[in-house]
Amino acid sequence: MTARIPTLDIARFTHPVSAEDRAAFVAELGQAYREWGFAGIRNHGIAQEQIDRAYDVFQRYFALPEDTKRQYHVAGGGGARGYTPFGVETAKGAQYSDLKEFWHIGREIPRDHKCADVMAANLWPDEVPEFRDVGYGLYDALDKLGSQVLAALALHIGLPEDWFVDKTNYGNSILRPIHYPPITTPDIPNVRAGAHEDINLITLLVGASAAGLEVLSRKGEWVPFTADADTIVVNIGDMLQRLTNHVYPSTTHRVVNPPGELARQPRYSTPFFLHPNPDFLIDVLDSCVTPGNPSRYPEAITAQGYLEERLREIKLK
Numbered sequence: 001m002t003a004r005i006p007t008l009d010i011a012r013f014t015h016p017v018s019a020e021d022r023a024a025f026v027a028e029l030g031q032a033y034r035e036w037g038f039a040g041i042r043n044h045g046i047a048q049e050q051i052d053r054a055y056d057v058f059q060r061y062f063a064l065p066e067d068t069k070r071q072y073h074v075a076g077g078g079g080a081r082g083y084t085p086f087g088v089e090t091a092k093g094a095q096y097s098d099l100k101e102f103w104h105i106g107r108e109i110p111r112d113h114k115c116a117d118v119m120a121a122n123l124w125p126d127e128v129p130e131f132r133d134v135g136y137g138l139y140d141a142l143d144k145l146g147s148q149v150l151a152a153l154a155l156h157i158g159l160p161e162d163w164f165v166d167k168t169n170y171g172n173s174i175l176r177p178i179h180y181p182p183i184t185t186p187d188i189p190n191v192r193a194g195a196h197e198d199i200n201l202i203t204l205l206v207g208a209s210a211a212g213l214e215v216l217s218r219k220g221e222w223v224p225f226t227a228d229a230d231t232i233v234v235n236i237g238d239m240l241q242r243l244t245n246h247v248y249p250s251t252t253h254r255v256v257n258p259p260g261e262l263a264r265q266p267r268y269s270t271p272f273f274l275h276p277n278p279d280f281l282i283d284v285l286d287s288c289v290t291p292g293n294p295s296r297y298p299e300a301i302t303a304q305g306y307l308e309e310r311l312r313e314i315k316l317k
Ligand SMILES: O=C(O)CCC(=O)C(=O)O
Pocket: 176, 178, 193, 198, 205, 208, 213, 253, 254, 255, 268, 269, 270, 271
């Protein structure tokens, strides 16, 4: 039997029919993440129309001439906001860069906020006027959905449901529309996205429009995970893995090049990287330390400190 990554109905948590079923959902979700670090989430409440509109504006931006797009590249900005050109990001330890270009939308915070120095103002492309409202609308929707997933994940490890609320209310989260252009060079050694783990708490991947995402199972097998159109893929990142002492594993994944002619199709996808507040201290949770799983990280680190370390490793800083 081929292993399958579970897909769960989050309405059982957000609009429960009974307390028992809500608790059963938490247990099933927790089990899926312990096993896979990945799950599909259905009935998430984000309208397909909103997702389609977002993909439309993102694709219109990526279709602009390279010189126009590069006006939104911030030199020395670590790719934190605006455009990052093709061939820059490189998976940790990889020899060849990924085959993608992307844009980063960050949280809108008052410019006199205490985190304004590490959370830069957004850039918006003048050429696609709807980009701002549509892009930030999707940011907001995924931020809210991500908080629901975190609430369920908190309950499963014995924390109060609202434990993450004041740790993520000004989180340094990023919405990343990605374009993987058609691959026209035969035998190219690069892959669309090399094997990696995400840095943040959890990632919500909305509407990946084509096959290619693969997840490394505990047995060491690459398992393709192309979710149905109505499903958002949610995975654990390294910060949550560290906080939970690996109870929730940050699972390695990659995006492979399609075989033959299919490689000439572009691929678009849009992950939302949900981050904690920059000053949140990532310190292993007591509830995740047991005699069989002693603390793997005796030292705490701030989310910002951890992020900076990791961005250098993937050549964004
Ligand atoms: O494009 C995808 O489906 C996944 C992208 C991804 O894993 C990432 O950007 O971290």
